[in-house]
Amino acid sequence: MRTRTGDRALLWGLLPVAVVQVGLFVAPMAIMFLYSFWTTRNFQILPEWTLANYRAFFESWTYPRVLLRTLATALVITAATLVMAYPLAYFIARYTRRWQKVLLAAVILSFWTSGLLRAYAWMAVLGHGGIVNKGLRALGLIDAPLPFLLYSPFAVVLVMTYFSLPFAVIAIYASLEKMDWALVEAAADLGAPPLRALWHVTLPLTLPGIVSAAALTFVPLVGMFFVPLLVGGPTSVMIAPLIANQMQAFQLGLGAAMSFIVALIVMLALALPWRYLNLDRLDR
Amino acid sequence: MTTSVNRRELLRTAAIAGGVMAAGAWGARPRPAAAAGTVNWLAWGGHVEPQGIKAFFDTSGIRVNHIGMSGNAETFAKLKLSGAGQYDLFEADGLWPLRYHQEGMIEPIQLDSIPNVAQHMYPEFKKIPALTVSGGAMLMVPWGWNPTVLVYNKSKVKTPPTSYEVLLDKKYKGHVGFSDQHEFLWPVAAYLLGYDPFKMNKEQLGRAKEILIQIKRNAPTIAKGWNEQLRLYVEETVWIGLSSPGRALTIQSSGGPAMGWERPKEGYVGWIDGDMLVKGATNKQAALAWLNHIHSPEYAATNFKRLQRGSANRGGVELMKAQGLTEMVRANLMDQPEVALKMRLIEAPANQDEYAAAWNEVLAAS
Numbered sequence: 180m181r182t183r184t185g186d187r188a189l190l191w192g193l194l195p196v197a198v199v200q201v202g203l204f205v206a207p208m209a210i211m212f213l214y215s216f217w218t219t220r221n222f223q224i225l226p227e228w229t230l231a232n233y234r235a236f237f238e239s240w241t242y243p244r245v246l247l248r249t250l251a252t253a254l255v256i257t258a259a260t261l262v263m264a265y266p267l268a269y270f271i272a273r274y275t276r277r278w279q280k281v282l283l284a285a286v287i288l289s290f291w292t293s294g295l296l297r298a299y300a301w302m303a304v305l306g307h308g309g310i311v312n313k314g315l316r317a318l319g320l321i322d323a324p325l326p327f328l329l330y331s332p333f334a335v336v337l338v339m340t341y342f343s344l345p346f347a348v349i350a351i352y353a354s355l356e357k358m359d360w361a362l363v364e365a366a367a368d369l370g371a372p373p374l375r376a377l378w379h380v381t382l383p384l385t386l387p388g389i390v391s392a393a394a395l396t397f398v399p400l401v402g403m404f405f406v407p408l409l410v411g412g413p414t415s416v417m418i419a420p421l422i423a424n425q426m427q428a429f430q431l432g433l434g435a436a437m438s439f440i441v442a443l444i445v446m447l448a449l450a451l452p453w454r455y456l457n458l459d460r461l462d463r
Numbered sequence: 464m465t466t467s468v469n470r471r472e473l474l475r476t477a478a479i480a481g482g483v484m485a486a487g488a489w490g491a492r493p494r495p496a497a498a499a500g501t502v503n504w505l506a507w508g509g510h511v512e513p514q515g516i517k518a519f520f521d522t523s524g525i526r527v528n529h530i531g532m533s534g535n536a537e538t539f540a541k542l543k544l545s546g547a548g549q550y551d552l553f554e555a556d557g558l559w560p561l562r563y564h565q566e567g568m569i570e571p572i573q574l575d576s577i578p579n580v581a582q583h584m585y586p587e588f589k590k591i592p593a594l595t596v597s598g599g600a601m602l603m604v605p606w607g608w609n610p611t612v613l614v615y616n617k618s619k620v621k622t623p624p625t626s627y628e629v630l631l632d633k634k635y636k637g638h639v640g641f642s643d644q645h646e647f648l649w650p651v652a653a654y655l656l657g658y659d660p661f662k663m664n665k666e667q668l669g670r671a672k673e674i675l676i677q678i679k680r681n682a683p684t685i686a687k688g689w690n691e692q693l694r695l696y697v698e699e700t701v702w703i704g705l706s707s708p709g710r711a712l713t714i715q716s717s718g719g720p721a722m723g724w725e726r727p728k729e730g731y732v733g734w735i736d737g738d739m740l741v742k743g744a745t746n747k748q749a750a751l752a753w754l755n756h757i758h759s760p761e762y763a764a765t766n767f768k769r770l771q772r773g774s775a776n777r778g779g780v781e782l783m784k785a786q787g788l789t790e791m792v793r794a795n796l797m798d799q800p801e802v803a804l805k806m807r808l809i810e811a812p813a814n815q816d817e818y819a820a821a822w823n824e825v826l827a828a829s
């Protein structure tokens with residue numbers, strides 16, 4: 180039984196977390212939520228209640244189309260990331276006892292430098308004067324720079340997959356690491372070929388890790404600001420730069436409404452796996 | 464060895480850490496206005512010469528606290544939201560000072576009360592009609608200026624362009640410059656349609672928006688700021704776009720192709736930037752002393768050699784000529800102040816919300 184002193188100690192211990200959470204997350208979100216129902220006029224946010232900001236989002240096809248494009252892009256990148264991350268995490272967890280820490284460090288090595296710097300590095304690689312185009316020209320394979328390498332949906336998918344990969348690898352690795360491999364051996368003993376064992380044993384048991392990896396990838400991608408801005412094309416703008424633009428132009432009401440619409444959709448997207456995949460059962 | 468930390472120690476440590484962080488955050492803010500010998504200067508990074516700040520401190524004991532600023536509309540929005548009182552001086556372009564004046568945020572300055580301005584500024588810039596208030600005071604102390612014209616890669620665009628229509632030409636698809644600086648892009652559409660660039664109504668904005676979307680479809684990307692535009696020109700991704708005569712020169716000197724520039728026949732806009740004094744600035748005398756310092760020929764010449772743009776400071780321009788930089792002076796129209804006064808200056812539209820909404824639709828369009 181917990182004592183009264185123990186309860187008090189717990190409350191004291193939680194106080195800093197609560198202060199930080201309320202001060203730095205809940206309060207700003209609450210302010211932005213209010214703004215989403217207020218009126219912006221002539222560089223002023225006025226407490227005149229309105230649904231106009233939410234209406235403005237759905238009034239024309241402009242914003243929903245950008246949001247759908249963003250969600251579709253994020254889904255494609257999440258899928259690409261998982262396809263690449265799973266074999267890599269599997270390899271690290273299963274076959275690299277000695278080099279495991281080194282390989283994991285290598286996976287997260289990219290976090291040691293600024294994301295912006297890495298995006299610029301990709302621009303230097305993929306640009307018209309970048310090493311890919313220069314290399315292909317030097318080899319005589321192309322006469323003019325390949326136009327799709329940079330400022331294109333291809334560049335957005337490539338660079339954002341690169342950004343997402345470490346998150347996904349770590350999440351899947353954590354799941355593989357605590358898996359009971361004796362079950363895979365039992366499947367093999369019972370005559371299951373490796374691929375069948377993977378499909379019927381390993382994948383279901385690591386599903387929580389896969390879902391975590393998908394969430395850790397998908398959520399930041401929807402809100403990703405600087406990568407699509409730097410490497411994306413002029414006709415494939417994503418939702419986050421558009422929200423930022425609203426804020427910069429002091430359209431706080433519409434910007435806040437757009438942010439909450441996106442947040443709601445992301446929350447729904449996260450809730451679905453828990454609702455239909457019965458992950459709680461697997462986590463036990 | 465084991466270490467144990469009890470709750471009291473943990474809380475004490477957390478409190479100290481919190482205090483240190485709060486102090487750090489306080490220190491990162493602009494210096495409090497009450498601090499004597501400090502000028503809080505909200506200015507574009509390009510105007511800052513660190514050696515000039517040091518020299519000013521060495522001679523006057525006044526510390527200049529520079530805070531970087533972004534575009535006109537964004538800065539106006541920020542200052543309107545948070546107030547301008549934390550600064551002594553801040554900057555703007557074109558006719559934006561009028562907007563600040565309407566809001567009661569700035570204090571007009573008698574330019575001749577600042578010795579270096581009185582002595583070294585081109586007379587044309589001391590009495591810009593739109594920025595002069597009763598009694599001859601000015602809303603801004605002009606610094607630099609530039610017309611926004613068509614610049615082009617001479618080897619890729621064989622015929623010098625004379626009209627904005629060239630930006631819509633499918634021949635240049637993937638090679639037209641398009642940036643996030645919308646106050647320079649709306650005029651392109653407005654001039655093509657025969658509208659006033661900064662006084663378009665909703666219907667006119669709708670038509671202008673369609674033109675900007677067409678130009679955007681001819682662009683490889685939406686460039687963010689000048690440095691990215693420079694890179695795009697240098698590596699010959701972009702062949703034609705909007706910029707200034709001096710920047711055409713910068714592209715060449717940065718290893719890029721030979722560039723030309725032309726004034727579009729439909730008309731063009733430009734900007735004159737400068738510093739404004741915050742109304743009731745606590746460090747007013749220090750701020751005026753700093754303005755005097757930057758308007759010395761030495762500071763101005765150092766800055767304009769680097770920036771390459773039109774200058775309001777005749778003393779600085781003469782010094783550059785004496786240093787053998789006549790070609791740079793001419794290429795940047797530094798010795799033609801009359802050109803600056805003929806330009807249509809960029810300004811804040813009265814219906815800013817409608818401009819912002821239309822710009823978002825331009826960005827969002829496929």
